[in-house]
Amino acid sequence: MKRIYLSISIILLSFTSLYAQEKTVSPLTLDRIFASAEFRQDYPSPISWINQGEAYIIMEYSDVGENELMKYETLSQQKSHFLTAAMLTPEGAEEALNIEDFSLSADESKVLLFTNSKRVWRSNTKGDYWVYDLTTKKLSQLGKDFPASSLMFAKFSADNKEVAYVMDFNLYNENFASGKVTKLTTDGTKDIINGTFDWVYEEEFGCRDGFRWNPDGQRIAYWQLDASKIGTFKMINNTDSIYSQIIPVQYPKVGQDPSSAKIGIVDTKTASTSWIEVPGSSIQNYIPSIKWLDTKHLMIQQINRKQNHLKIWSYATHTKALQLIYEEKEESWVDIDYPDITGSQWGNGDIIFIEEGKAFLRMREDQWRNVYKIDTKTGKETLLSPGTYDVASLTGISDNALYYMASPNNATQRYLYSVDLKGKKKDKRITPTAFSGVNNYNISPNGKYAIHTTGSALSASKVSLVSLPDHKVIQTIVDNKKFNEALAAVALPQVSFEKVTTASGVTMDARIVKPANFDADKKYPVIFHVYGEPWGQVATDSWIGMWNIMLTELGYVVIDIDGRGTPSLKGSEWRKSIYRNIGRINIKDMGEGATEILKASYLDDSRVAVWGWSGGGSSTLNLMFQYPEVFGTGVSVAPVANQLTYDNIYQERYMGLPQENKEDFVAGSPISHVAGLKGNLLIIHGTADDNVHYQNMEMIVNELIKQNKQFQMMAYPNRSHGIYEGANTRRHLYTLITNYFLNNVPNE
Numbered sequence: 001m002k003r004i005y006l007s008i009s010i011i012l013l014s015f016t017s018l019y020a021q022e023k024t025v026s027p028l029t030l031d032r033i034f035a036s037a038e039f040r041q042d043y044p045s046p047i048s049w050i051n052q053g054e055a056y057i058i059m060e061y062s063d064v065g066e067n068e069l070m071k072y073e074t075l076s077q078q079k080s081h082f083l084t085a086a087m088l089t090p091e092g093a094e095e096a097l098n099i100e101d102f103s104l105s106a107d108e109s110k111v112l113l114f115t116n117s118k119r120v121w122r123s124n125t126k127g128d129y130w131v132y133d134l135t136t137k138k139l140s141q142l143g144k145d146f147p148a149s150s151l152m153f154a155k156f157s158a159d160n161k162e163v164a165y166v167m168d169f170n171l172y173n174e175n176f177a178s179g180k181v182t183k184l185t186t187d188g189t190k191d192i193i194n195g196t197f198d199w200v201y202e203e204e205f206g207c208r209d210g211f212r213w214n215p216d217g218q219r220i221a222y223w224q225l226d227a228s229k230i231g232t233f234k235m236i237n238n239t240d241s242i243y244s245q246i247i248p249v250q251y252p253k254v255g256q257d258p259s260s261a262k263i264g265i266v267d268t269k270t271a272s273t274s275w276i277e278v279p280g281s282s283i284q285n286y287i288p289s290i291k292w293l294d295t296k297h298l299m300i301q302q303i304n305r306k307q308n309h310l311k312i313w314s315y316a317t318h319t320k321a322l323q324l325i326y327e328e329k330e331e332s333w334v335d336i337d338y339p340d341i342t343g344s345q346w347g348n349g350d351i352i353f354i355e356e357g358k359a360f361l362r363m364r365e366d367q368w369r370n371v372y373k374i375d376t377k378t379g380k381e382t383l384l385s386p387g388t389y390d391v392a393s394l395t396g397i398s399d400n401a402l403y404y405m406a407s408p409n410n411a412t413q414r415y416l417y418s419v420d421l422k423g424k425k426k427d428k429r430i431t432p433t434a435f436s437g438v439n440n441y442n443i444s445p446n447g448k449y450a451i452h453t454t455g456s457a458l459s460a461s462k463v464s465l466v467s468l469p470d471h472k473v474i475q476t477i478v479d480n481k482k483f484n485e486a487l488a489a490v491a492l493p494q495v496s497f498e499k500v501t502t503a504s505g506v507t508m509d510a511r512i513v514k515p516a517n518f519d520a521d522k523k524y525p526v527i528f529h530v531y532g533e534p535w536g537q538v539a540t541d542s543w544i545g546m547w548n549i550m551l552t553e554l555g556y557v558v559i560d561i562d563g564r565g566t567p568s569l570k571g572s573e574w575r576k577s578i579y580r581n582i583g584r585i586n587i588k589d590m591g592e593g594a595t596e597i598l599k600a601s602y603l604d605d606s607r608v609a610v611w612g613w614s615g616g617g618s619s620t621l622n623l624m625f626q627y628p629e630v631f632g633t634g635v636s637v638a639p640v641a642n643q644l645t646y647d648n649i650y651q652e653r654y655m656g657l658p659q660e661n662k663e664d665f666v667a668g669s670p671i672s673h674v675a676g677l678k679g680n681l682l683i684i685h686g687t688a689d690d691n692v693h694y695q696n697m698e699m700i701v702n703e704l705i706k707q708n709k710q711f712q713m714m715a716y717p718n719r720s721h722g723i724y725e726g727a728n729t730r731r732h733l734y735t736l737i738t739n740y741f742l743n744n745v746p747n748e
Helices: 004-011 030-034 199-205 481-487 546-553 572-576 585-597 615-626 648-655 658-668 670-676 695-706 729-744
Strands: 047-050 055-061 067-073 079-083 101-104 110-120 123-133 138-141 151-156 162-167 170-175 181-183 192-194 211-213 219-226 232-237 245-250 260-267 273-275 285-292 297-304 309-316 321-329 352-354 359-365 369-375 381-383 391-397 401-406 415-420 438-443 449-456 459-467 473-478 494-501 507-514 524-529 557-562 603-613 633-637 680-686 712-716
Touching: 030 546, 030 729, 047 101, 055 101, 110 151, 123 162, 151 211, 162 211, 170 219, 199 285, 199 648, 211 285, 219 285, 260 285, 260 297, 321 359, 352 391, 359 391, 359 572, 369 391, 391 438, 401 438, 415 438, 459 481, 494 585, 507 546, 507 585, 546 557, 546 729, 557 585, 585 603, 585 615, 603 615, 603 729, 615 633, 615 670, 615 680, 633 729, 648 658, 658 670, 670 695, 680 695, 680 729, 695 712, 712 729
Parallel strands: 524 557, 524 603, 603 633, 633 680, 680 712
Antiparallel strands: 047 055, 055 067, 067 079, 101 110, 110 123, 123 138, 123 151, 151 162, 162 170, 170 181, 192 219, 211 219, 219 260, 232 245, 260 273, 285 297, 297 309, 309 321, 352 359, 359 369, 369 381, 391 401, 401 415, 438 449, 449 459, 459 473, 494 507, 507 557
C-alpha cells in the first residue's frame, strides 16, 4: 500500500511549461485528460551503460515501427546500429522480436533479450529470453522447449558460456554451445520457491530476482523460501466465466509467521547444493539481500522479524566459516530500502561495494540519515556524509566521490550532491541552482556521466545527458515540446509552499495549489490530498498533475500536507516518531494542520474535502472519523481499514508485533473510529487487490452499517490495487471522484 501515491502522479500525466498571463485558454475536461493523448508526456527509453559509461545502448523504433537497439558514444553522441530489426528477427519469422528489456554479457559480446512477458504481481517478470551473439551474428532462444512466457531473471555467467534462469520455481542452467539445459534444483513448487520470492518479499523488500552467479561462473547462490505454512488469501473472479474462479495468493498477514528463508550455493556442474547455516531462526529472520564480494566470499544481510536488528555476514565458501561483519540496532526499525520521492532506492537493498571490495556503504539513522563506509574485514566505520542533514538516497560512485540525493534546507526538493569517499565530509552540491524542484539521476558506472531528469510543480519534465561533476549538458533527450504546446492553452494555477505549525507545535510542509484567476477576497472550497505513512511524501515540488489543474479550473484550492512519519528530510525523530503510531500521530498532525491552514481568509472551512489512496485512503478514513468538524467530505481509495489485515513485513516494521502491542494496531485502525463519521464518505476498492485486500472494504462497510452511518461505495471488479485494468477504467474512476466532489463540496 505504500507506493501508489507515486504512481498516481505518473498516471495523471506529466509536466508543463511556464504559464503566460495573456493567452487563449481552453478548459480542461476529464475526456481531454484521460481519453486522449493530448497531454501525454514523452519518457526516455531505459538505457544500458556499456564500456563503463563511455557509451550506452537504448531502444528506438525504426521507420517501420520495429524496435531496434542503438548505440551512442556518450561524449560525442555518435550514433550507430547495435542490433537492427533484421538482427532481431528469428529465423523463419516475418517480424522482429518486440524487445521489452535487454542486458549485455560482461565482455559485451552477447545481448540477452526479454520479450513476450507476463505479469507477476506488480511487474512483468515472466517471459521469453533470446540471446544475440555479436561474434557469430546469430539469434537463439533460451529454454525453447519450455512453455511460452515462463522464464524469469535470465543472467549470463561470468565467462559468458552459460545462462541461468528460473522456471516454475526451479533454477536452470543452459550452455550456449551445446544447448544443454541442466535443472539445478528439483524441489520447486508453489510452496518451495527457488531463485525467486513470495508475494511479500517482492512487495516489501523489492526482491524479485533470487539468485546470484559467483564471479568464477562455477556456482550460484540462491534463496529458497518455504511458503508451505503461509496462509492463502482467496480472491474471487466473478466476471470472466459464468462460474466464479478463485485466485489464491500466499499472503502472510500481520502477526503471522513469514516464509522461512535460507541460502544455498549450487555447483553448476554437479547440480549439488550446499546450505549456509546462518544463525537464528529461518522463520523469525528475513534475508533481504545477498551479494558476492569475490569468488570466495558471499555477503548476507539478515534482519530479525521486528526489523530492528540488522546483521551483515561474510560467508567463506572455501572454509564454510561465517563471520559477522556489521550490526545495527534501532528501538524502532532499521531500513533496508529507503523510501524517497526520487524512487532511486526502493528495491535496491543490495550491498554497495567500494574500493575494490575493501569496504561497503551503509545508510543509517542517528540524528540524521547518514552514509557510512564499512570495512569488509574489520567492520570499522567511517562517516562520509556531513552529518548535519539527511541523505535521501544513494545515486552513484566515481573513482573518489560518492553521489547522493539531498536537500538540506527544503524537504520539498531533491538535488544531487557529492562527497569524498575518504571521509573528509566536505559536501558539494552538483545540481546547478537553475534547477529547482525534484531532480533524479541515472549515473554511469564510472561516475562521469548521468541521465538527469528534472521537474517541478509547474515545469515540464526535461531529460538530459550531462557530464559529471561539472553538470554540463551533452545532449537533451526529452524536452516535451508537444506537451508544452498543448499546455500553452491551459490556465496554470498558482502554487506555493508553506510551513504550517499545528496547535501541538509540529511544523509541517504544505503545497497549496490555487486557481489561475485566484482572488484573495473570495472564499474557495478546499480539497486536501494526503498519504501520511512512512512510504509517502506528497507536499513536494514535483508535477501537480493535469487532474489537479482541472480541479483548480473548477474553482477548488488543492492542498497536499505531510505529517510526522512521512519520509521527509526532517531528521530521524520526524520519521521514526510514527513507530507504533500509524493512524494516530500522523492523523493528529494532518487534522491539526488542516485546521490551521483553514484559518486563511480565502478558504471556506464549510466546504472541505479530503482524499487519498492506499495509505492515503486509510488516512482519509481516519481523518473523516476523528476530525469530522474539519472534513465534511472524503474519498478513500483502496484503504487499509483494519491494520490486522495487512502484510506482516510492512505492518510489523512500523507497528511491532500484534502479539505484543495489539492495542496500537486497534487504536490506529479506521474501523475503530467509525462512530465519528458525520460527513459524506465514498469508499472505492478493486475486488482483485492482492495488496490491500477487498476484505477491508467489506469490514469497514459492515462497521458503518452497524453504526448506522450512511455512505457510498464503488467496487471495481477484477481491478488490482492501482485500479487501472480494463478499458476506460481510469477515466471512469476520476469521473466518479470528480462528480463526488462537485456534488458534495459545491464549487460556487
